[in-house]
Amino acid sequence: MAHIVLDRVSKRFPPTKRGGDEIVAVDDVSLEIAQGEIFGIIGYSGAGKSTLVRLINQLEPLSAGSITVGDVPISSLRGRRLREQQTRIGMIFQRFNLLTSRTVAGNVAYPLEVLGVPRAQRRRRVEELLAFVGLADRAGAYPEQLSGGQQQRVGIARALAAEPQILLADEATSALDPETTDEVLDLLARVRRELGVTIVVITHEMDVITRIADRVAVMDAGRVVESGVTYDVFTRPQTAVAKRFVQTVVRALPGGDDLARLRELHPGRFFTISFTDEGASEARVLSALAKAGVDFNLVHGGVDDIQGRVYGLLTIAVRGDAESVAWALQGIGDGVSIEEQR
Numbered sequence: 001m002a003h004i005v006l007d008r009v010s011k012r013f014p015p016t017k018r019g020g021d022e023i024v025a026v027d028d029v030s031l032e033i034a035q036g037e038i039f040g041i042i043g044y045s046g047a048g049k050s051t052l053v054r055l056i057n058q059l060e061p062l063s064a065g066s067i068t069v070g071d072v073p074i075s076s077l078r079g080r081r082l083r084e085q086q087t088r089i090g091m092i093f094q095r096f097n098l099l100t101s102r103t104v105a106g107n108v109a110y111p112l113e114v115l116g117v118p119r120a121q122r123r124r125r126v127e128e129l130l131a132f133v134g135l136a137d138r139a140g141a142y143p144e145q146l147s148g149g150q151q152q153r154v155g156i157a158r159a160l161a162a163e164p165q166i167l168l169a170d171e172a173t174s175a176l177d178p179e180t181t182d183e184v185l186d187l188l189a190r191v192r193r194e195l196g197v198t199i200v201v202i203t204h205e206m207d208v209i210t211r212i213a214d215r216v217a218v219m220d221a222g223r224v225v226e227s228g229v230t231y232d233v234f235t236r237p238q239t240a241v242a243k244r245f246v247q248t249v250v251r252a253l254p255g256g257d258d259l260a261r262l263r264e265l266h267p268g269r270f271f272t273i274s275f276t277d278e279g280a281s282e283a284r285v286l287s288a289l290a291k292a293g294v295d296f297n298l299v300h301g302g303v304d305d306i307q308g309r310v311y312g313l314l315t316i317a318v319r320g321d322a323e324s325v326a327w328a329l330q331g332i333g334d335g336v337s338i339e340e341q342r
């Protein structure tokens, strides 16, 4: 079931200098994000990701189109009704944005104070939230006394305070080291699993997407140029932009200098064999080649994990006459795609 629907959404900003051009930050974007899904948005700096997310919670008004959350046409609400709906959307940020003068508990309580939740109820809820994010023992600490990962967990507790149905995460792990990134991603996965919250993640970290996003949209110059199940987009990217992103996490084909260096080391013809988990396995590919009796070396690539599924991209150097090479490649069987690197 669709939870967030963007229908032909655009956002234009007035020119930043006199006589300049209007800035089209988001350009005619339509997207449907399902209930309880973790949806990733990727794109280069300036592609419009942050603006798109700020449109979902209406921190910015749209220039065109409409956005519906659940059955609420949020983009046509104003005033009190809009603010009410905005409390149903939590947000977390790269720099955590905690109030430094308030304790951990005070930060988490803040949105509840704004909503006028009575003190006793507030206290219970804060306790519950801090237990959920694993910080029950740090209620009285100040943000600066916490690690980055702990601060982001406070950010998540605060974002969840008003029991939102949606959580927007804008580069939420980009300021964290790999270990604390893991912690925060595990927590986000739990937020979805245990609370059923729909999560929209924007990030330039591709491994964040391959680990937690069910689906992903690729933005370029304000437009969504590609979207789909994360595994599909990462194993079969269609656009140049998506291909470049994918190469940062999925073992890229050897290019340029790398390829020349490999050729010096390994005589023979180079072939790249790619496969998904439905098609083949590394073991099957390598044992088929070995069985065919050709002389080959695995020179590049390997197997990657995307959303817990396997994707293989193996480049081999093969020596032998044309016929035996063709025979060996044929012997690998179905479910792989083979491309010669010339």
Ligand SMILES: Nc1ncnc2c1ncn2[C@@H]1O[C@H](COP(=O)(O)OP(=O)(O)OP(=O)(O)O)[C@@H](O)[C@H]1O
Residues within 6 Å of the ligand: 013, 014, 016, 023, 024, 025, 043, 044, 045, 046, 047, 048, 049, 050, 051, 052
């Ligand atoms: N308030 C604003 N006024 C004018 N232009 C803006 C405003 N906010 C964003 N823009 C412009 O809109 C475009 C998209 O910006 P946005 O921040 O959404 O991109 P992004 O993909 O999130 O990039 P980053 O990863 O750097 O945050 C950029 O050209 C940016 O300069």
